[in-house]
Amino acid sequence: MKSFPVVEARLKWLPVSAIAPWRQEEKGPSKLTPFRIQELPREFSFGEIRVMTQDFGNMVGQGGSAQVFRGHLDDGTAVAVKQITITSDVGEAEFLKEISIIANVHHRSLVRLLGYCRVPEGAGWYLVYPFLENGSLDRWLFHGEERRRLLPWPARRRIAVDVARALAYLHHECRLQILHLDIKPGNVLLDGDLRAHVSDFGISMTVARGNLTTSSASVVDTRGRGTFGYMAPEMLVNAVSAKSDVFSYGMMLLELVGGRRNFEPWSSTSSETPDFTRDYYPCIVREKMVRGELMEVVDAAMPLVDEAEVEAVVKVALCCIQRHRDMRPTMLTAAPE
Incomplete structure (x- = not known):
């Protein structure tokens, strides 16, 4: 071959x-933009995640161990909610790694993390990002x-x-x-x-x-x-x-x-x-x-x-x-x- x-x-x-x-x-x-550390992003409850996604009614993407749903915050801001399915220690490590990295980088050409939700009992874990319309x-x-x-x-x-x-x-x-x-x-x-x-x-x-x-x-x-x-x-x-x-x-x-x-x-x-x-x-x-x-x-x-x-x-x-x-x-x- x-x-x-x-x-x-x-x-x-x-x-x-x-x-x-x-x-x-x-x-x-x-x-280039200097490195700086800000406060951790907001931690949402699972109930808030369900409300903002209208009970996960609008899936806009899927791949690997994740699905992405469109939603809105209380103030009307459009968001993309990434659900990471935790099937092993690898899935949990992926979730924690993404939070730890993206929460501490700040550049206009990097997607900004707005918040997260940890639901370790089978419902998946969630990352909340701004929804980029294109x-x-x-x-x-x-x-x-x-x-x-x-x-x-x-x-x-x-x-x-x-x-x-x-x-x-x-x-x-x-x-x-x-x-x-x-x-x-x-x-x-x-x-x-x-x-x-x-x-x-x-x-x-x-x-x-x-x-x-x-x-x-x-x-x-x-x-x-x-x-x-x-x-x-x-x-x-x-x-x-x-x-x-x-x-x-x-x-x-x-x-x-x-x-x-x-x-x-x-x-x-x-x-x-x-x-x-x-x-x-x-x-x-x-x-x-x-x-x-x-x-x-x-x-x-x-x-x-x-x-x-x-x-x-x-x-x-x-x-x-x-x-x-x-x-x-x-x-x-x-x-x-």
């Missing part, structure tokens, strides 16, 4: 300004050409910038380095202005800065972490670092540009053997870049395309998804000021 090819982008000669087209010359220390980026990219037409290049570029800034904050500005470990369009939520907010910290991990640099790896059990198609190669051998998020970010960038998944899941009912080289979008993009034909594989439904900006963002993506993590940029390098 063929293995997935890994793009080895030959872009080491590029200056930083080419790798990160939105980044200007360094002028003093980072201006849903996940996944819904805009992979659910029909008409939706992609409503997501022009300036909006996609801004989404890329928002996610880069959020990851740079998590990796470089928090007291403990935070690794998200599941960056993908499904975990990027869009508000009414199509601004991006990174969500879902259930499989994230924190690392003391004295124990891990942004390029070195921590050996952990990666089972259950990450999503196939976005996971960095080193995660297959239980090694993770901030560069694992960089890889996932690069894969997401390519999907923003292409308006398609990097590799469509192969159907077991198909009589045709999948050709990973032919169908794997990162390889297609690399070859088209070499030939000067990149625009042939850019999302044809995307309005307001700026060819120079698209090419620059693709260069960022190819740098981010290199096989060897030490060759990938940091998110602080890739993020705008």
Whole structure:
């Protein structure tokens, strides 16, 4: 069986300004939002959760061990209530981890935790977030050409910038380095202005800065972490670092540009053997870049395309998804000021 090819982008000669087209010359220390600790979010009762969701009558999302319901607070604020099914110690750990991480990070491109509810006797545990009316980026990219037409290049570029800034904050500005470990369009939520907010910290991990640099790896059990198609190669051998998020970010960038998944899941009912080289979008993009034909594989439904900006963002993506993590940029390098 063929293995997935890994793009080895030959872009080491590029200056930083080419790798990160939105980044200007360094002028003093980072201006990203500083880390700060605020009070814990509100603890709701299970009765309050039932009232705000109208007895769980409007499910808007589902995946893994969680379901998401739309609801409203007493003041009319729309919220998304995430129910985490506690089936084992792993489920409980996921719930506690998400609370501990998201309650202590504060950045405009991270989803804000409004409150939580602990119901340990089988009813599930709950996290309450603001409801972001435009849903996940996944819904805009992979659910029909008409939706992609409503997501022009300036909006996609801004989404890329928002996610880069959020990851740079998590990796470089928090007291403990935070690794998200599941960056993908499904975990990027869009508000009414199509601004991006990174969500879902259930499989994230924190690392003391004295124990891990942004390029070195921590050996952990990666089972259950990450999503196939976005996971960095080193995660297959239980090694993770901030560069694992960089890889996932690069894969997401390519999907923003292409308006398609990097590799469509192969159907077991198909009589045709999948050709990973032919169908794997990162390889297609690399070859088209070499030939000067990149625009042939850019999302044809995307309005307001700026060819120079698209090419620059693709260069960022190819740098981010290199096989060897030490060759990938940091998110602080890739993020705008």
